[in-house]
Amino acid sequence: MDLDPDLAALRPLGGFFVLRTAGEVLRPLPTLAQAYGNPVPAGQADPLAFRVRKVADTLHAPELRIAASVAQQGLAARLWSVALGCAALYGHLPDLDPRLLRWDPDGSAPDDLWLTEVRPLPADPATLTDTVVHGHLEPLAAALNARHRIAAGLLWGNAGSALAGAARQFEQWARAHGRTDAAAHAHALTAQLFTHPLLVGTGTRTGTAFRRRSCCLYYRVPGGGVCGDCCFTRAPRSSPRAPSG
Template sequence: MDLDPSLAALRPLGGFFVLRTAGEALRPLPTLAQAYTEQPSDASGGALTSRVRKVAHALRAPEARIAASVAQQGLAARLWSVTLGCAALYGRIPDLDPRLLRWDPDAGAPDDLRLTEVRPLPADPATLAHVVLHGHLEPLTAALHARYRVATGLLWGNAASALAGAARQLDRWAHANGRTDTAPRTRALTAELLGHPLLAGTGTLTETAFRRRNCCLYYRVPGGGVCGDCCFPRPPRSSPRAPSE
């Protein structure tokens, strides 16, 4: 199936999978390319800084790097959901070049992304890795590490967790809606992507369940616990530095 201008096939999946396109009214928003190239020395900040501040306020995070970690994982989940959803339902993915994706850093969750032009690409693992890992998560990881000193290993663990989470949601939807072709395609793509050098070693995938080897730091926010795929079975009492911090 060819990509349609509004990516309508994603709408039944809801939430993290839906992507606004140029066919909808767009108000001026920064591109993700602009967000990734913010300079750590820029005290006034920009879209990425604003997003981390918003997350920090919402979570009452005691450290900026905790908010940076959570913000990064949320954006990674959006990017993986869109690409996996399109790969599974269309057999093609849209070009998510950071210069084509506008982002509202002040929106709630999930992140508000708007694609200014729908350009189809193949849905093979190498293309997905090029679009999401190299096009977005590499520059995002570099930016957050430079500005907030978040460990790169932690951020790649977040990226793997977000990928596995998107795949799990898509797998559930496929089974609930009788899409017998979608679930195996999603699982195969996910397994191959988790073997990519940037994600290899971040955790273990067993069918649709993923167990990561480090922690996103969410347990450090007031009232926070551990995520379902966390390396910790329960929140550490003494709050030691998490693996790969």
């Protein structure tokens, strides 16, 4: 099935999968390329710093690096969801070049994304990896590390967790709606994506379940607790810092 201009097939899957198109942009928004800029050009606002601060204020996070981790994982989940959903339903991937994706850093979760032009690409694992890992997650990790000194293992653990979560949600939806073919396709693609050197060591995947080898630090948010795929079974008490891989 060819990509349609509105990517309408994604809409029934819910907020993490839906991708708005150019005609729906109601105000000027930065591109993700601008958000990943490091350093930000003089005189320009820093949308990534704004987003991290917004998440910190919302969660009452005691450290900005916690908010940076949560913000990064949320954006990774959006990107993986869109890419995997399109690959499994359309058999094509829209070009998600950071210069084509506009982002509202002041939006709620899931992150609001708008694609300014729908350009079809192949939906093979290599293209998905190039699009999401190299096109987005690497420059995002570099920008956050430069600002907050977050360990690479933590950020790639977040990326692996986000991929596993997107795959699990898609497979559940596809099987519930009789799309066993799409579920199987997504499962196979995900398995291949997890062979990438930056993702292969992030955790253990059994079926659709995932147990990561690092911690996203969410347990340090007041009342946060541990996530379902955390390396911890309960929040640590004695150590002020979680292992970050």
